[in-house]
Amino acid sequence: MHARTHFTLALTLGALLPMQACAATQHAGTTEPEIPGYTMGEQAVRKAPITLGELEEIQKSLLMSDEDIRYLRMSRDVLEPHVEELVGVWYGFVGSNPHLLKYFSSAAGEPDAEYLARVRARFERWVLDTAEAEYDQEWLDYQFEIGRRHHRVGKNDTDNANAIDHIHFRHLPALTISVTTTLRPFLERAGHSAAEVDKMHAAWVKSVLLQSILWSYPYVNDGDF
């Protein structure tokens, strides 16, 4: 597709996708309005197939330390006022890349605006969950649910969408780089030093890679994860 067409498509998507009011300030288990399909902490979410101890082992391999967790938590206040704009940038990236947009589209290639909007609200909540970096059982269980939602075992079910039913694995870890590169300018917005911005960014790269590893579970042969 032509570069100009990419741009037009991104703009169209922006217009198609009104912000989900308040999504970024909601928390599971409070009286605030629910985010459609956000089920962290609910009994319906299956128990993770790995233990919290095994999660820590992956974190060790990623050199993810307490310092990273401190910097992730520092990023929360930096990002919270901009979370809608940030997710808008990510949606612009997906919308301007036909090889990604197709996963939000029908087999005939028609993007599903309602599906995009519902997922967007959960994506905004995910930014804050990632920055909170509370690696408890609820968080771990929900990671495997997010993995299922990218794979044919669970994609589309949450939103009753009629899109292509499976995201190919090859794109999952690759998106770590575009997500964390486009995030970086947002980390600079609260006047932290360049060294602090670097550390927040490095911690985000580790966290998104960690999550894309956990989300890979349904793609891996039984017993091999």
Ligand code: HEM
């Ligand atoms: C590092 C890589 C990725 C990140 C951080 C990411 C993030 C997310 C998040 C936070 C959600 C919502 C989860 C929830 O239901 O609570 C989601 C769902 C979704 N993502 Fe990704 N994603 C990644 C890779 C991809 C790729 C490569 C695609 C391909 C276009 C994609 C397409 C989708 C779709 C279609 C959904 C909705 C799935 C459903 O039917 O429930 N994602 N993603």
